[in-house]
Amino acid sequence: MSQAVADLLAILDLERIEQNIFRGSSPQVGWQRVFGGLVISQALVAAARTVEGRAPHSLHGYFILPGDPSIPIVYEVDRIRDGTSFATRRCVAIQRGRAIFSLSASFQIEEEGLSHQFAMPDVPDPETLLSDRDVFEKFGAQMPPAVRSYFKRERPIELRPVDWMRYLNRKPTEPAQNIWMKASGPLPDDPAVHRAVLAYLSDMTLLDAAMVTHGRTVFDPTLQVASLDHALWFHRPFRADEWLLYSQDSPWTGGARGLTRGLIYARDGALVASVAQEGLIRPRDAKA
Incomplete structure (x- = not known):
């Protein structure tokens, strides 16, 4: 495994602070702000760790403020709903007491249904x-x-x-x-x-x-x-x-x-x- 992949896996393995609160960090590679994909993935990890028996099928996020890569990010998860088939979570990423990113994610049990898709481009x-x-x-x-x-x-x-x-x-x-x-x-x-x-x-x-x-x-x-x-x-x-x-x-x-x-x-x-x-x-x- 490359060191870059090992570092990515490490920063995706969030520290649990409390039942619905997690802490993450950013790689120290000289970025002036936190990479958007990092805060998306960490927020998804935080939300998913509060759900059992269901996998995420969708997420929607808003970038509110630029993140500072030099300090940790705290993720607070709100357990909106746990239904028979679906679960809904809201996660807010926080630095210095202010929200920098908000995420809503939906989770679903595995089910069968109609199926179609667009074909992959010929490349x-x-x-x-x-x-x-x-x-x-x-x-x-x-x-x-x-x-x-x-x-x-x-x-x-x-x-x-x-x-x-x-x-x-x-x-x-x-x-x-x-x-x-x-x-x-x-x-x-x-x-x-x-x-x-x-x-x-x-x-x-x-x-x-x-x-x-x-x-x-x-x-x-x-x-x-x-x-x-x-x-x-x-x-x-x-x-x-x-x-x-x-x-x-x-x-x-x-x-x-x-x-x-x-x-x-x-x-x-x-x-x-x-x-x-x-x-x-x-x-x-x-x-x-």
């Missing part, structure tokens, strides 16, 4: 695409400093975009992209771990889908970019340490916001999760 296999290391060796000299620093750091999630060049040539293109993702090392068999890791990676690259049509990326220093809200639906079992195709699009941007959507497929074409997110995409004041 190249991940093994035929450039790895992170290949991309850095080939294009590192062309990358802005912030992007180069990102690629130098060991990360718990491996990404293989179907089209790397769109990040380098900055040419406007359609607001859609396909990216293979997986944990960069093996994970325990516990399905709860795989759901937490998918919640973590579900916040990655989404806002880029709203920006590529404008020839911009989240690393653009002229833009203020941040997640505003996030919704995730789990459809069927999966492994987050095996390749998952994250197919993303952005139907709209405007008013300094962008709407993005994502479908996450297993390697065999099964649709395992769906995502929707609105993010802040605000031009920075030229005088700032």
Whole structure:
């Protein structure tokens, strides 16, 4: 197991302070604010640890304030409802006495029902695409400093975009992209771990889908970019340490916001999760 994956598993294993109160931390890698996927996944872990016999099928979260990675995050869970089939939880992430994120999650017993799904896009296999290391060796000299620093750091999630060049040539293109993702090392068999890791990676690259049509990326220093809200639906079992195709699009941007959507497929074409997110995409004041 890579050290980055081990560190991710450690920060997802929250400390229980009281029956419905948990504490988490952030990796100390120089981030100025807590990564949105981290607080989503930790809030899901906290909520799930108050539920028995049911797995999460949906979550909806709002980012309220930027999180400070240098101090712990306290998660308070409210047991809204425990029904025969469903359970509902609300979780608030707190730092310095103020809420930085709120989550509502629903849990369901395993049931049978009607079934259909959109087909997975026809894209190249991940093994035929450039790895992170290949991309850095080939294009590192062309990358802005912030992007180069990102690629130098060991990360718990491996990404293989179907089209790397769109990040380098900055040419406007359609607001859609396909990216293979997986944990960069093996994970325990516990399905709860795989759901937490998918919640973590579900916040990655989404806002880029709203920006590529404008020839911009989240690393653009002229833009203020941040997640505003996030919704995730789990459809069927999966492994987050095996390749998952994250197919993303952005139907709209405007008013300094962008709407993005994502479908996450297993390697065999099964649709395992769906995502929707609105993010802040605000031009920075030229005088700032």
